[in-house]
Amino acid sequence: MGMEVSLVEPRTARAAARRWLAALASLKLTLVFLALLGAGVVATYLGGAGSVWLLVLPLALFAVNLGCAVITNGVFRRQTALLTFHLALLAIVLLIAAGRLTFLKGQLELSTGETFRGDLTQFESGPWHPSRLAEISFTNHGFAIDYSPGVKRNQTRNTVSWNDESGRRRVAVIGDQQPLALKGYRFYTSFNKGFAPLFTWHPARGPARRGTVHLPAYPIHEYRQSREWTLPDTDVAVWVMLKFDEVLLDPARRSEFRVPREHTLVVRAGAERRELKPGERYMLPQGVLVYEGVTTWMGYNVFFDWTMPWLLAAGLLAVASLAWHFWNKFAARPWER
Amino acid sequence: MAELQSLWAALLAYVAAGTVAIIAVAMGRRPERSVLALITAGLVLHTASLALRWVRVGYGPFTTLFEILSSNIWSLLTVFVLACWRVPAVRPAAAVVMPVLFMMMGWLLVTNPGEGHLPATYDTIWLYVHVATGKIFLGAVLVAVGLAGLVLLRAVGVAARRFAALPEDAGLDELAFRFMVLAFIFETLMLIAGAVWAQDAWGRYWAWDPLETWSFITWLTLAFFIHLRVTLALRPRLGAVMIMAVFVLAFLTFFGVPFVSTAPHKGAV
Numbered sequence: 198m199g200m201e202v203s204l205v206e207p208r209t210a211r212a213a214a215r216r217w218l219a220a221l222a223s224l225k226l227t228l229v230f231l232a233l234l235g236a237g238v239v240a241t242y243l244g245g246a247g248s249v250w251l252l253v254l255p256l257a258l259f260a261v262n263l264g265c266a267v268i269t270n271g272v273f274r275r276q277t278a279l280l281t282f283h284l285a286l287l288a289i290v291l292l293i294a295a296g297r298l299t300f301l302k303g304q305l306e307l308s309t310g311e312t313f314r315g316d317l318t319q320f321e322s323g324p325w326h327p328s329r330l331a332e333i334s335f336t337n338h339g340f341a342i343d344y345s346p347g348v349k350r351n352q353t354r355n356t357v358s359w360n361d362e363s364g365r366r367r368v369a370v371i372g373d374q375q376p377l378a379l380k381g382y383r384f385y386t387s388f389n390k391g392f393a394p395l396f397t398w399h400p401a402r403g404p405a406r407r408g409t410v411h412l413p414a415y416p417i418h419e420y421r422q423s424r425e426w427t428l429p430d431t432d433v434a435v436w437v438m439l440k441f442d443e444v445l446l447d448p449a450r451r452s453e454f455r456v457p458r459e460h461t462l463v464v465r466a467g468a469e470r471r472e473l474k475p476g477e478r479y480m481l482p483q484g485v486l487v488y489e490g491v492t493t494w495m496g497y498n499v500f501f502d503w504t505m506p507w508l509l510a511a512g513l514l515a516v517a518s519l520a521w522h523f524w525n526k527f528a529a530r531p532w533e534r
Numbered sequence: 535m536a537e538l539q540s541l542w543a544a545l546l547a548y549v550a551a552g553t554v555a556i557i558a559v560a561m562g563r564r565p566e567r568s569v570l571a572l573i574t575a576g577l578v579l580h581t582a583s584l585a586l587r588w589v590r591v592g593y594g595p596f597t598t599l600f601e602i603l604s605s606n607i608w609s610l611l612t613v614f615v616l617a618c619w620r621v622p623a624v625r626p627a628a629a630v631v632m633p634v635l636f637m638m639m640g641w642l643l644v645t646n647p648g649e650g651h652l653p654a655t656y657d658t659i660w661l662y663v664h665v666a667t668g669k670i671f672l673g674a675v676l677v678a679v680g681l682a683g684l685v686l687l688r689a690v691g692v693a694a695r696r697f698a699a700l701p702e703d704a705g706l707d708e709l710a711f712r713f714m715v716l717a718f719i720f721e722t723l724m725l726i727a728g729a730v731w732a733q734d735a736w737g738r739y740w741a742w743d744p745l746e747t748w749s750f751i752t753w754l755t756l757a758f759f760i761h762l763r764v765t766l767a768l769r770p771r772l773g774a775v776m777i778m779a780v781f782v783l784a785f786l787t788f789f790g791v792p793f794v795s796t797a798p799h800k801g802a803v
Contacts (some may be wrong), residue, residue, distance in 0.1 A: 225766075235755065350654055387737075498736075504741065519718075
């Protein structure tokens with residue numbers, strides 16, 4: 198009696214598992230999951246970024262459905278091209294998931310002559326991002342941008358330099374469609390750029406320090422070229438404003454981004470207000486602030502995602518296999534009489 | 535200006551072609567060669583107009599609503615003429631396709647033909663790949679719409695005598711399905727090319743901006759339609775209705791979202 202039970206039960210369990218797999222492999226379920234994914238996309242679009250599970254859940258269900266179909270459906274397995282298409286779709290989903298776990302997206306700003314040493318102004322990254330930013334450095338050597346009439350921006354040409362793996366100095370011009378790629382990170386120039394007054398701060402005690410203050414992006418914030426900042430190692434708040442009369446980007450003709458030839462820098466600390474020319478000093482109880490002149494800063498976007506070439510390959514494989522599948526399937530012409 | 539005169543002449547040829555196609559349905563005639571000849575003549579004039587403008591402004595028809603409408607009328611008709619050439623069974627669909635294009639031509643006539651500005655992010659080969667695959671995608675959907683329209687017209691008893699000579703509903707449905715599959719393949723290519731372009735233009739390959747989101751929803755709808763047709767034995771009339779729905783979604787994505795959204799998909803940053 199006991200012998201009979203031990204033989205029958207596994208067979209029943211296997212049959213039940215097969216039934217479950219067949220049910221999960223249903224093409225009708227695929228339709229439901231596609232509809233769920235569509236609804237999830239619309240809900241995420243309308244509801245903001247907080248509803249990522251509305252995308253992840255239908256994609257996971259779709260993956261289970263596809264996996265079960267591959268296991269149970271012999272006809273599906275025999276259609277190599279169709280199978281390849283679906284496996285490529287699955288690979289895309291898995292690669293996107295891997296990318297989200299390891300990506301980095303951030304921003305940084307560099308004045309002309311300044312070197313990037315791994316510090317970002319803001320960023321977001323996946324929990325498993327293998328941060329190697331500290332190993333990267335490059336220097337911004339300034340940029341050129343010309344504008345068409347109507348202040349329409351054309352190509353950005355930003356000269357940068359860095360040392361390659363062998364220590365050799367390399368120079369390149371990056372810009373729209375041409376990022377700087379270092380150790381898997383891609384640095385893109387952005388439309389954010391502007392003026393940067395250069396100062397030397399001589400504190401009453403201690404060594405002098407040199408640095409820039411990045412004014413709001415130009416020309417987007419053309420009429421708001423001011424910023425408040427704090428002198429190094431003090432609690433003295435200083436407000437500065439770049440003041441110039443010349444039209445830098447003329448809406449009526451072609452022009453090029455440049456620093457103003459004639460300008461003054463309005464500086465205010467507490468109740469005192471001064472207008473400084475390059476080379477002039479501003480005396481404070483805590484030290485002396487020397488205005489050296491105005492230069493520019495460039496904003497960069499940085500992006501890291503090792504999955505990108507694989508995603509492209511999987512996408513192209515999906516298209517090619519789908520085309521191959523239907524090419525074979527569409528040999529007959531039933532509409533011809 | 536020669537480019538505008540050439541465009542108006544092209545539109546007149548298209549209107550003549552569409553009118554002949556529609557009247558022929560009512561009269562029970564099949565002047566398909568005349569319709570195709572008129573459309574082809576219009577395409578020649580239209581090509582000249584687009585080329586003249588391209589030479590004058592220094593960039594292709596990619597930025598303003600006028601340019602996008604004009605180039606899409608051209609590409610949709612080019613795809614339709616090529617389909618008619620390769621698959622003669624498509625030809626009667628002109629009576630359905632042309633009224634759709636009349637709507638776009640009317641929109642074009644009230645649009646400002648002034649120049650735009652080619653954003654710096656448009657200076658890439660991916661622009662051409664993305665736009666070309668997108669135009670083939672929409673053209674293929676339009677051909678399917680024409681065939682689906684024939685199925686639906688026959689269902690409501692319009693021009694029964696004229697349509698009696700056409701293939702059965704099942705044949706038209708199969709043909710329309712094939713154009714939808716072609717559309718699916720080219721929309722996938724369009725999305726891939728767009729992602730490659732977006733990566734280098736904006737530093738991200740996908741950001742769920744309105745145009746990306748609605749393009750993906752269109753892709754999902756197409757995938758749903760193809761799966762539905764393969765999974766269930768859809769009746770041709772229901773299939774035809776679904777094709778119309780996909781077209782409406784694709785059309786609104788192409789011509790609605792870019793002009794109501796302020797997201798930077800147009801590259802104007």
